[in-house]
Amino acid sequence: xxxxNTLIVWYEKNKRDLPWRNCNDPYKIWLSEIILQQTRVQQGxxxxxxxxxxxxxxxxxxxxxxxEILTMWQGLGYYSRARNMHATARYISFELNGxxxxxxxxxxxxxxxxxxxxxxxxxxxxxxxYPVIDGNVYRLISRLFNISxxxxxxxxxKEVKAAVESIFDGNRAAQWNQAIMEFGSLHCTPKKxxxxxxxxxxxxxxxxxxxxxxxxxxxxKIKVTTVNHSYFVFRYKDHTYIEKRIQGIWKNLYQFPLIxxxxxENEVISKCKNLLTSNLTTxxxxxxxxxxxxxxxxxxxxxxxxxxxxxxxxxxxDIFEIDLEQLGNLYPTSVLxxxxxxx
DNA sequence: TAGGCGTGGGT
DNA sequence: TACCCAAGCCT
Numbered sequence: 001x002x003x004x005n006t007l008i009v010w011y012e013k014n015k016r017d018l019p020w021r022n023c024n025d026p027y028k029i030w031l032s033e034i035i036l037q038q039t040r041v042q043q044g045x046x047x048x049x050x051x052x053x054x055x056x057x058x059x060x061x062x063x064x065x066x067x068e069i070l071t072m073w074q075g076l077g078y079y080s081r082a083r084n085m086h087a088t089a090r091y092i093s094f095e096l097n098g099x100x101x102x103x104x105x106x107x108x109x110x111x112x113x114x115x116x117x118x119x120x121x122x123x124x125x126x127x128x129x130y131p132v133i134d135g136n137v138y139r140l141i142s143r144l145f146n147i148s149x150x151x152x153x154x155x156x157x158k159e160v161k162a163a164v165e166s167i168f169d170g171n172r173a174a175q176w177n178q179a180i181m182e183f184g185s186l187h188c189t190p191k192k193x194x195x196x197x198x199x200x201x202x203x204x205x206x207x208x209x210x211x212x213x214x215x216x217x218x219x220x221k222i223k224v225t226t227v228n229h230s231y232f233v234f235r236y237k238d239h240t241y242i243e244k245r246i247q248g249i250w251k252n253l254y255q256f257p258l259i260x261x262x263x264x265e266n267e268v269i270s271k272c273k274n275l276l277t278s279n280l281t282t283x284x285x286x287x288x289x290x291x292x293x294x295x296x297x298x299x300x301x302x303x304x305x306x307x308x309x310x311x312x313x314x315x316x317x318d319i320f321e322i323d324l325e326q327l328g329n330l331y332p333t334s335v336l337x338x339x340x341x342x343x
Numbered sequence: 344t345a346g347g348c349g350t351g352g353g354t
Numbered sequence: 355t356a357c358c359c360a361a362g363c364c365t
Binding site for chain 1: 364
């Protein structure tokens with residue numbers, strides 16, 4: 001209880017003014033939590049404001065096209081969040097008559113809602129006594145209790161959860177949850193935590209044992225593999241030609257026709273010509289190169305421009321014609337392709 | 344359960 | 355530069 005008081009006093013004095021706080025609308029709380037998954041407040045905030053303006057109610061979101069929602073989401077990453085969010089909006093609007101679920105178990109069962117998000121919505125919208133455990137909490141708790149088990153493995157997660165429950169105050173769950181995340185985010189930071197001015201310093205076992213810089217422990221590294229992307233930008237008048245991605249990364253976003261194999265340039269050009277029904281007499285011009293970094297992949301991208309005098313016919317039926325300016329506006333696309341369009 | 348899934352900021 | 359990390363979830 002003493003730790004809870006300390007955290008909450010700190011929070012009331014230091015909290016940021018954010019639009020989804022002091023709000024009981026489960027729709028807006030849910031929306032903010034989906035946007036903020038693995039996303040910094042600074043990056044997610046403009047998207048939240050945009051979504052609330054465009055879709056004031058969950059029914060507005062449910063009635064929107066997925067393509068429009070993905071365009072709104074463009075640039076935020078982890079696009080499955082947007083697809084799941086749309087599916088959940090339709091489920092709540094049309095199966096639950098627009099009533100957002102109130103029970104933790106029902107909230108937890110929604111698409112795109114895991115343990116963290118269910119606890120956040122339950123506490124912030126309804127005051128239900130479920131502690132949030134996000135990256136901030138893993139870090140803060142592993143320091144406070146000097147937990148040496150890896151927090152990205154079930155063993156460490158179990159220990160953190162038990163520690164959280166030992167200090168959680170369910171009678172003020174919403175405030176408590178906001179407080180511990182805000183404190184972790186602003187004070188008990190990953191690098192250079194502000195231990196010298198920390199209100200929990202005397203309670204922090206890692207501080208007394210000088211292990212703060214080694215907490216939290218994480219095991220295993222993500223290996224980043226390098227892949228090649230060759231994009232073909234066919235131009236005919238103001239038109240260009242795109243296709244929809246149907247699986248994997250950037251699913252349901254649009255792109256220029258793409259060859260992913262790592263081939264020598266002459267074979268890439270040969271593959272490009274095979275996309276068309278007729279012989280290609282125009283040459284390909286390499287107009288842009290970029291290395292695009294993902295969390296788990298390094299994409300070495302090359303963009304070739306092909307300026308045509310006649311309308312092209314494609315063997316692949318799913319390649320279709322648009323105005324170039326529609327890509328990134330009417331047709332959502334990746335930041336990699338936005339970089340090309342903006343250069 | 345380990346890997347897939349984005350992007351941008353910080354060091 | 356290369357790496358870590360961010361209000362995680364899904365399969």
